Amino acid sequence: MSVATVSRILSGSYPAAPATRARVMRAVKELDYVANAHARALAGTPGKSIAVVLNSVISPHYAHVAQGVETQAAAEGRLCLIGTTGGDPERELAMVKFMREQHAEAVILVGNVVADDRYRERMSHYAHALAAIGSRLVLCGRPPLGPDVPAVVVEYDNAGGAFAATSHLLSAGHERILFVGSRPGYTTADGRLAGYRAALDAHRLPHDPALEVEGTMEWHEGYRMMKERLAAGPPDFTAVFCLNDLIAGGAHKALAERGLRVPDDVSMVGFDDLPPSLDLDLTTVHLPHEEVGRTAVRLALEHEARGGIPPHVTLGTHLVVRGSVRPRFR
Template sequence: MASTIHDVAAEAGVSIATVSRVIAGNYPVAKKTRERVEAAVARLNYSANPNAQRLRGVDIAPVAVLLGSITGPSFAALAQGVESEARDRGRICLIGTTGGAADRELELVELMRRQGVEAVILPGGSWESREHHDRMAEHAKTLAKEGKHLVFCGPRTLDDHGDDAIDIRYDNEGGARQIAAHVVDKGHRNVLLMPGTPNGGTASERLRGFRTALAAGAAQEYGVIETSFDREPAREALLAHLREIVPVGSRPPFSAVLCGTDQVAMGVLDALHEHGLRCPEDVSITGYDDVPSARDLSPALTTIRVPYEELGALAVRQALDDPHADAGVLPVELIVRDSVAAPR
């Protein structure tokens, strides 16, 4: 019989995920471990070639990733990671968009299951209701019975439904604490919070991280303005608030704004400019995600870098190689640029 990836892992004394990473060649593996895996591959004459697998009667099923929007920079980076890892394994990647609609998300999960995908990958944090939670858990259970997998990337879990779903997480709340602590360290003591989508898992964790750091630094929360994760709604919401509280060109009571995404931060920057205010001279701003355009703003945006591509790639590896392994929590990174300065 032809050797399998399980045989190689056992021969080399490593996990299936490690074998996959060595074969793909796009993930750092210790030199001695890589050499041990390569030797096992050679001894067992193992082939991961998709055509060879088809000749052995193995079905090369696609993977799917469902995005809120195909144009969102964070979604696009996650999808790139999924597609790249799927391509390296000789699989195609199917992409669907939900438009942020809970019912559409459920419909697409079922549709992808019927299409025979091996894994359905979802960004985290897009739903909160118990009904949606339970219906998604049923989908996870159905997929698991068929040997397929539902994978969440981010702060969304099926916490009371066993291990039917896979969670790939990053330090979402920790990143919010880091960036809020940076603002406090700069001397800001009255801070406006704009975490993003109300009642969304991602925004809730970021808001909690902001508040923890502000409290630890004896800083005051000026208030919370709820808006979506998008630029224009954030601009409109802050501009309306500024017009209510201060004349054009006058500094507001808060000296900094902590934003739940870079897109929100861009909207905040637009609103400040329209109200005759400067960043960071009058108000400092932070973002979250480190989308490609964050460094091109004027001023360049201080933000948190999230490894979205690695999240997507890890989701594929976990689903295909070792669904019950503990993937841990991917770290995030504080990126300090020019949009935060000490308050006057």
């Protein structure tokens, strides 16, 4: 057979006779043939793929979002390309550029990043470049880059979830609530801090900057922040709002080492509803992690087909009440 005939049969664009197709597919199987992706891209027929760029694949939050992306991509007949950045804006920009060169149908960015003016300008450029080739930039869990940037945005209600969790503590009589995990400039932390402060305002309580502790979003940071706080003197708080459940796990360990029990001595809430929240019987805010990933893929591909203004959706959160909060008034 001619090269052109075989190529058309493999691409599915040629109405070949069943016997001819069977001969080609038998040869493919016997030779263990795979198509050259680079040659296909040069010929203008790239493979269908979805790229997801994460801070980390170790964190349960990012892993669950990535699973949602993979699940929806598989349902849509796409393969997944995964890259990690460690939260480095320059590496993220480089990763987006690389995924564009791979002709990914969508490039999905998940996680925090400190977005200065230079970063926003370059990422906006990449969003336009992706749109120009029929692809789409998708921002997950972070705000839009601007009104004229062609990027799909899938957020979740960080501020609303933090407001609900803080209000739960306040309703139980706690007025001195330690906020563990503040990180200025990071959109997730800023949104949750805003919700915490809004709940205090709604209960006519001033927010005390001394009760806001800075740190990153890992277990060991929760342990460090709480250990250092307790080393400074007796607790000046009755409850703790942890930026996520990993921080809550570390903080819980530090409290236990000082002989303080949750919730008998200190009440605690977290955010994410991921391990170790069940092990700690932790009251926490549930995030629809996998739904974020599925929605990102679905909207990117639907928008590619429809065109128009890229959608911006916010997925809801809700409080999951367990046994880590104890009322103060008795």
